[in-house]
Amino acid sequence: MINNILLCGVGGQGTVLTSKLVAACAMEKGFSVMSAETIGMAQKGGSVFSFLRIAEGEQICTPMFGTGMADIIIAFEPAEAVRMLSYLRKDGTVIVNSRPVMPVTAALKASDYNGKEMLDYLSTKVGNLTVVDGDRICRELGSPRALNMILLGVAVKSGVLPFTTDDAVEAMKRSVKPQFIELNEKALRYEV
Amino acid sequence: MHKEFLMGNAAIARGAIAAGLNLICGYPGTPSTEVLETTAKNNDGTIYVEWSVNEKAAMEVGAGAAYSGARTMVTMKQVGLNVASDPLMSLEYIGVKGGMVIMVADDPGPISSQTEQDTRHFASFSKLPCFDPSTVQEAYDMIQEAFEFSEKYHTPVFFRPTTRVCHAYASIDVKDKEEYKENKPEGFIKDSSRWVIFPRLSYNAHMNIEERNAELSDIFSGYGRNAVIPATAAGCRKGIASHGISWTYVREVLRGKEAPALFKVSTPFPFPEKAAVNFLKDLDEVLCIEELDPVIERELVYVCGKYHLNTRIIGKLTGHVKTAGENTCDSVRGDIGFFMGWGLQDAELPDIELPDAQPELPVRPPVLCAGCPHRASFYAVKQAMKGQKTIFCGDIGCYTLGNAMPLDMVDTCLCMGAGVNIAQGVGRIDPDTKCFAFVGDSTFFASAITGAVNAVYNQADMTLIVLDNSTTAMTGHQPHPGTGRTMMGQVVDKVNIEAVLRGVGLTAVETVDPLQLDKAVDTVKRVAAEKGVKAIIFRSPCAVLIKPDKPAVIDPDKCIQCRKCINSLGCPGIIISDGSVTIDNSLCSGCGLCTQVCPVGAISCGKEAE
Known part of the structure; x- marks a missing residue:
């Protein structure tokens, strides 16, 4: 069985780092991992994604997967979850941060994009949906940099990923600077 | 051997290091940049690493090292190869002593490039062997084999990954340090009959190259990475030929299914002709799944003609596969489903509801970062020139994004360094127009200096705007001659842009901080009003590299x-x-x-x- 994970958001939100941590956890458990992500021009405020595949042995032949194949979508922004929703398999899980990121184009058009209609749409389409108020939790934890670990923590607790919160905490400790360990551990263990 | 989770470009670098790399040079360009950066990060001090001023310089530095017996890699993106093509085309005739791999990353889509050009054509045009990896592990292993081939046949070879291989990550088997090959270059040995290109030498070299490539075609037919896999579906007389990342999509789509015959082409040039005949001989119909140009498809049509094979070859040339853009698992699933006559169920169409009544999604084109000094520079010029007839020639870099609304300050963009010359051409035809060319600091050094000389010599009337943020920002902040840092960690004298322009003979060269808006606008008004070739250097560091001030x-x-x-x-x-x-x-x-x-x-x- 192959675990297909899709992370999406807006350039600069930290999807790439999260994908690396998921990969590290899976490898620690002896799984093979492949991933593919957006690098380059689109990182400057564009829509970004990471495809991530985890399996035992040598089953994975490509880092990318097709529509209808993701077991879980971890979305850092509501509209980006909607944009990538066609990749979700039937009965798949969506974890979404509720805070919208307004693009310059929307500000110019004086659009009032606020993410609410995206969340409404997701709730009608996705059975296994968890909306995370990342902004509020970040304030509670005292740092806007905790968002990626909060979302990953929720994703791990959903049971779709092949490792536990403790595994994620251990992998995080090996990959971040010592001064950020405490914050990230709180974020990963946060009960939504 | 041990496992590591590596990006494709990191795997290429690590493979080259394991192969005994002595020198690497290149010019940054997505999706190739991380190869050189990873080498620098993993350099134990035995490898010479440089960001060259442009791809032509890199190719020539690499040639000199390879003449001297060094294992050498030169890295660039596909459009960079155009800049390096002058030395490249002659280098094949001269050949090399140390293994030389020219790592050129192609960009189907294109995702971060001006064109969808296919380096496999450059391989056949320059007559250089070409390696086309399909996975991160294969890239790691194949780059080592590429060095062996290069050294054995005394020829530079191409190594041509595409974006989805360069930027994929995978847990792969990598060698331990003890397993690394060591290469000790013996240095340049004088021999003018070998290293000096002359018509007579070229005639003989051309003969030898053609002979060698015929031999390599046979050898590549037996090369394990050019696989011919018989059909698993009983009695199936269909086949699929593919390469690179598309090959992995083909495998993904066929997972658990009865498959037609398969042909994986890892060396598009010289084409493994005998392997192709072996693949084609019992088949009625073959689908070619390729990205960029139909290189394999044309080769197979040629092989069918040459060997009188009655196999129908379909793909891009026959309208069965789309001609532009990158392939995806979905597109390949559709192409194969149609070819194999699968029903909807077999084609595994996504089992989800179609997105009805989906709310309108915000569009997110890439934009200049908050605090980017280029925004201030563009705005200053726009304000200063309001109401006048102008043209704003752009160039390649972050500042191409100055084209977006509301700035709308990029009227042309062609290739690296083109803006300064295009502005001159427009001015010749339309002398009433105030001509501006915008160029970044790295691009200035890479290829705009000759344009400035051309303007001065030919008495042009234009203003050159150098957007100096003291880094190569778009590709991830590489150093360049103006930064005073090298990839070997040295701090060196900076090449001063103002001094270069004054030395060339511009009538006015002024420097101003674009974030001081009034001063910047006044400077533009004053300088643009003068006749001749003038320059304004807008100097302010890249916003990503400085500690942000308190928000407004x-x-x-x-x-x-x-x-x-x-x-x-x-x-x-x-x-x-x-x-x-x-x-x-x-x-x-x-x-x-x-x-x-x-x-x-x-x-x-x-x-x-x-």
Whole structure:
């Protein structure tokens, strides 16, 4: 069985780092991992994604997967979850941060994009949906940099990923600077 | 051997190091950049690493090292190869002593490039063998084999991954240090009959190259990475030929299914002809799944003609596969499903509801970062030249994004360094137009200096704007001659842009901080009014590299909601929240540009804001 994970958001939100941590956890458990992500021009405020595949042995032949194949979508922004929703398999899980990121184009058009209609749409389409108020939790934890670990923590607790919160905490400790360990551990263990 | 989770480009670098790499040079360009950066990071001091000033310089530095017996790699993106093509085309005739791999990353889509050009054509054009990896593990293993081939046949070879291989990550088997090959170059040995290109030498070399490539075609037919896999479906007389990342999509789509015959082409040039005949001989129909140009498809049509094989070859040339853009698992699933006559169920169409009534999604084109000094520079020129007939010739870099609304300050963009010359051409035909060319600091050194010389020599009338943020920002902040740092960690004298331009003979060279808006506007007005070739250097560091100042503050009592800040600057740090203009504190770097644009002084920065 192959675990297909899709992370999406807006350039600069930290999807790439999260994908690396998921990969590290899976490898620690002896799984093979492949991933593919957006690098380059689109990182400057564009829509970004990471495809991530985890399996035992040598089953994975490509880092990318097709529509209808993701077991879980971890979305850092509501509209980006909607944009990538066609990749979700039937009965798949969506974890979404509720805070919208307004693009310059929307500000110019004086659009009032606020993410609410995206969340409404997701709730009608996705059975296994968890909306995370990342902004509020970040304030509670005292740092806007905790968002990626909060979302990953929720994703791990959903049971779709092949490792536990403790595994994620251990992998995080090996990959971040010592001064950020405490914050990230709180974020990963946060009960939504 | 041990496992590591590596990006494709990192795997290429690590493989080259394991193969005994002595020298690597290149010019940054997505998706190739991380190969050289990873080598620098993993350099134990035995490898010479440089960002060259452009791809032509890199190719020539690499040639000199390879002449001297060094294992050498030169890295660039596909359009960079055009810049390096002059030395490249002659280098094949001269050949090399140390193994030389020319790592050129192609970019189907294109995702971050001007063109969808296919380096496999450059391989056959220059007559150089070409390796085309399909996975991260294969890239790691194949780059080592590429060095062996290069050295054995005394020829540079191409190594041509595409974006999805360069930027894929995988847990792969990598060698331990003890398993690395060591190469000790013996240095350059004089032999003018070998290293000096002359017509007579070239005639003989051409003969030898053609002979060698015929031999290599046979050898590549037995090369394990050019696989012919018989059909698993009983009695199936269909086949699929593919390469690179598309090959992995083909395998993904066929997982668990009865498959037709398969042909994986890992060396598009010289084409493994005998392997192709072996693949084609019992087949009625073959589908070619390729990215960029139909290289394999044309080769197979040729092989069918040459060997009188009655196999129908379909793909891009027959309209069965789309001719542009990258392939995906979905597109390949569709192409194979159609070819194999699968029903909808077999084609495994996504089992989800179609997205009906999906709300309109915000469009997110890439934009200049909040606090980017280029925004200020473009705005200053726009304000200064308001009402005059102008042309703003852009160039390649972050500042190409100055084309977006509301700045709308890029009228042309062609290739690296083109803007300064295009401005001259426009001025010749339309002398009333005030001609401007914008070029970044790295691009200036890479290929705009000759344009400045051309302008001065030919008495052009134009203003060159150098957007100097003291880094190569678009590709991830590589150093360049103006930064005074090298990839070997040295701190060296900076090449001074003003001194270069004065030395060339420009009539005026002025430097100004674009974030001091009034001063910047005045400078542009004054300099642009003069005749001749003038330059303004807008110098301010890349916003990503400096510690942000405190975010700007909008005084709600003063703000009249006119949105001039948004409508004139398009800064992602200024948003509308609950109907009001608001600063996004997570993005704003406190550059202060908007405070100078606000007509009622409602925005403040730094001490004022407190």
